[in-house]
Amino acid sequence: MLPNLPRASLLDFCRRMLLIRHFEEALVDLYNKGHFRGHYHLYIGQEATGVAALSCLRADDYLFSTHRNHGHLLARGAEPKRLLAEILGRADGYNKGKGGTFHTAVASLGFLHTSGVVAGIIPLAIGTAYASKALKNGRVTACLFGDGALEEGAAPEAFNLASLWKLPVLFLCENNGKYGAGQAVGAAQSSSMAAHPLTDLPQAYKIPSQQVDGVDAGAVHQVILDAIKKIRQGEGPQFIETQTVRWPGSETNWPTVPVPTDVALAWDVNSVPEKVREWYRSSDPLLIFVRELVEAEQVTREEIAALERKAKEVIAEAVSFALASPYPKPEEALKDLSA
Amino acid sequence: MRELAYYEAKFEALRELLEVDERVHLIGGTFLSLSPRKAVFQEIAKRYPDRVISPPISELGFCGLATGAAMAGLRPIVDLSTGSFIFEAWPQVVNEAANAFYMSGGQTRAPVVFHLFHGIRGGGAAQHSHSPQAMLWNCPGLEIVLPSSPRDVKGLLKTAVRSDNPTIFVDHVQLLEIRGPVPEKDEVIPFGVADVKRLGSDVTVKVVDPRTLVPLDFAMILASVEKTQRAIIVDETHQSCGVAAEIAARIAEEGFDRLKVPLRRVATLDVPVPYSPPLEEFISPSESRITDAIRATLR
Numbered sequence: 359m360l361p362n363l364p365r366a367s368l369l370d371f372c373r374r375m376l377l378i379r380h381f382e383e384a385l386v387d388l389y390n391k392g393h394f395r396g397h398y399h400l401y402i403g404q405e406a407t408g409v410a411a412l413s414c415l416r417a418d419d420y421l422f423s424t425h426r427n428h429g430h431l432l433a434r435g436a437e438p439k440r441l442l443a444e445i446l447g448r449a450d451g452y453n454k455g456k457g458g459t460f461h462t463a464v465a466s467l468g469f470l471h472t473s474g475v476v477a478g479i480i481p482l483a484i485g486t487a488y489a490s491k492a493l494k495n496g497r498v499t500a501c502l503f504g505d506g507a508l509e510e511g512a513a514p515e516a517f518n519l520a521s522l523w524k525l526p527v528l529f530l531c532e533n534n535g536k537y538g539a540g541q542a543v544g545a546a547q548s549s550s551m552a553a554h555p556l557t558d559l560p561q562a563y564k565i566p567s568q569q570v571d572g573v574d575a576g577a578v579h580q581v582i583l584d585a586i587k588k589i590r591q592g593e594g595p596q597f598i599e600t601q602t603v604r605w606p607g608s609e610t611n612w613p614t615v616p617v618p619t620d621v622a623l624a625w626d627v628n629s630v631p632e633k634v635r636e637w638y639r640s641s642d643p644l645l646i647f648v649r650e651l652v653e654a655e656q657v658t659r660e661e662i663a664a665l666e667r668k669a670k671e672v673i674a675e676a677v678s679f680a681l682a683s684p685y686p687k688p689e690e691a692l693k694d695l696s697a
Numbered sequence: 698m699r700e701l702a703y704y705e706a707k708f709e710a711l712r713e714l715l716e717v718d719e720r721v722h723l724i725g726g727t728f729l730s731l732s733p734r735k736a737v738f739q740e741i742a743k744r745y746p747d748r749v750i751s752p753p754i755s756e757l758g759f760c761g762l763a764t765g766a767a768m769a770g771l772r773p774i775v776d777l778s779t780g781s782f783i784f785e786a787w788p789q790v791v792n793e794a795a796n797a798f799y800m801s802g803g804q805t806r807a808p809v810v811f812h813l814f815h816g817i818r819g820g821g822a823a824q825h826s827h828s829p830q831a832m833l834w835n836c837p838g839l840e841i842v843l844p845s846s847p848r849d850v851k852g853l854l855k856t857a858v859r860s861d862n863p864t865i866f867v868d869h870v871q872l873l874e875i876r877g878p879v880p881e882k883d884e885v886i887p888f889g890v891a892d893v894k895r896l897g898s899d900v901t902v903k904v905v906d907p908r909t910l911v912p913l914d915f916a917m918i919l920a921s922v923e924k925t926q927r928a929i930i931v932d933e934t935h936q937s938c939g940v941a942a943e944i945a946a947r948i949a950e951e952g953f954d955r956l957k958v959p960l961r962r963v964a965t966l967d968v969p970v971p972y973s974p975p976l977e978e979f980i981s982p983s984e985s986r987i988t989d990a991i992r993a994t995l996r
Binding site for chain 2: 420451452453454455456457461463464465470471473475478479480481482483484485486487488489490492493497511512515516518519522693694695696697
């Protein structure tokens with residue numbers, strides 16, 4: 359369902375989701391052409407979660423993300439060109455080329471530190487929450503991680519501390535393996551956890567926890583809005599598990615784009631290879647959102663197509679910018695060792 | 698100058714830090730390990746109940762918490778107590794805190810202090826006697842402080858808390874009761890400045906205390922080698938790839954031609970620390986091993 363928001367906000371959601379999708383698809387192309395190296399992870403399939411959830415935060419709130427951070431940063435308003443420059447290891451990247459895809463931090467947007475260790479940020483996030491509580495500044499910390507993070511000991515240790523000390527933190531666990539990669543529908547989560555459902559784990563530490571369909575922007579928006587309100591009222595941490603179906607392009611070792619996204623797919627998926635067609639028909643949060651917008655007569659198909667053209671232009675400019683940005687000077691490697 | 702016990706000087710620094718700066722929080726143990734001087738801690742804990750915090754036994758969790766709190770504007774001191782316990786927190790210390798400033802391209806500071814009691818404390822056996830500072834020295838991004846006198850512990854703790862970088866404060870329980878002069882005024886001892894603890898001439902021994910490993914005042918070490926033409930490096934980390942090994946390598950690289958005789962290391966022997974007193978004594982950088990090394994060097 360659509361979030362209960364004015365038209366301008368809905369269009370803004372749509373714009374951000376399109377930006378994320380086309381950014382990530384462009385990234386695969388850049389990788390395939392040899393413009394950067396190393397493993398990387400995409401946010402395709404989770405756009406509704408990131409955009410809807412982050413819209414509930416205040417400008418001065420803190421956020422922590424992981425290896426799958428591109429979508430979070432773009433949802434929060436990071437510049438695609440500087441994010442892309444960072445991933446390409448260029449001097450104009452947010453981290454001057456020292457972080458790359460795993461560690462892009464944008465402190466001005468509240469992303470202080472992005473860790474490539476799946477649960478690495480969870481203790482850090484309760485730390486900014488601890489500071490906010492001590493300094494009484496009303497800031498909330500949003501800690502964004504995947505289902506795999508729950509398998510590391512850092513998660514339960516941090517849950518215990520956050521719950522004991524009633525810290526103002528939102529644990530947003532994006533479970534992108536609703537049906538489990540390569541497994542029978544409903545048989546298993548993508549994570550290897552004995553705890554099932556995953557919310558059992560935070561609930562053992564008395565953290566209010568709930569699950570929500572991560573493909574449904576309206577549902578995510580409602581649940582997160584409610585959770586943030588409780589956190590800001592001093593009720594302590596909240597845990598939300600969003601469930602999405604893994605994008606078929608990340609089933610392989612290295613991301614591949616089964617079909618370049620075009621909003622027209624929202625109404626006709628026949629051009630999509632049969633093997634992945636069902637995902638684009640029923641699990642793609644962007645296409646679902648677009649379809650709902652048009653059905654609700656908030657926007658016409660033509661207007662949506664224009665929004666998509668605009669997003670593609672922004673991404674094309676970002677690609678040109680990043681490719682033109684110089685590599686850092688080698689001596690830069692020795693800077694920023696100590697503050 | 699007045700004399701204080703080491704633990705008194707250390708708590709004077711802590712008290713002054715808590716007094717003048719509301720951002721300072723102490724998270725963890727008593728700052729005293731198993732010392733019976735608990736009253737001095739209890740007085741502070743009572744005075745600052747919101748800033749002297751006793752967490753659950755979750756080193757990974759609370760070291761990360763303190764690092765995150767530092768990123769968001771606090772100046773936390775984490776007391777891990779026994780140095781070996783830092784292994785429980787290793788990912789947060791060496792992979793998050795140490796990397797934060799660098800990998801964010803200079804955007805994010807993590808001014809947190811990790812305090813620990815390292816080394817052979819007497820009966821600690823293998824799992825409570827580590828000196829992890831050499832391993833930590835292998836993780837760029839951390840400052841490492843190693844005080845040895847009442848005056849130094851006070852002045853260096855002040856600097857550690859005021860530093861904008863994550864700092865490992867490596868303390869030793871065997872120092873807590875030693876006494877020495879401590880100025881009444883607020884003295885801040887800068888990092889990277891070694892101290893000559895004993896001047897030497899002819900057949901006496903000059904003792905150079907680096908006080909901080911990161912940054913290291915190698916210039917003073919080299920000047921001393923120049924003067925005495927000899928070097929014995931005494932340190933409590935294990936010998937291989939230890940603190941003494943690194944200092945020896947630097948002397949060999951930059952001061953080889955100034956040495957009259959080969960340099961020597963007196964470090965903890967490369968075995969887990971054993972429990973029984975004569976075994977523990979045998980592997981320690983003990984007085985007898987130090988005097989043996991001096992005699993061998995003068996031969």
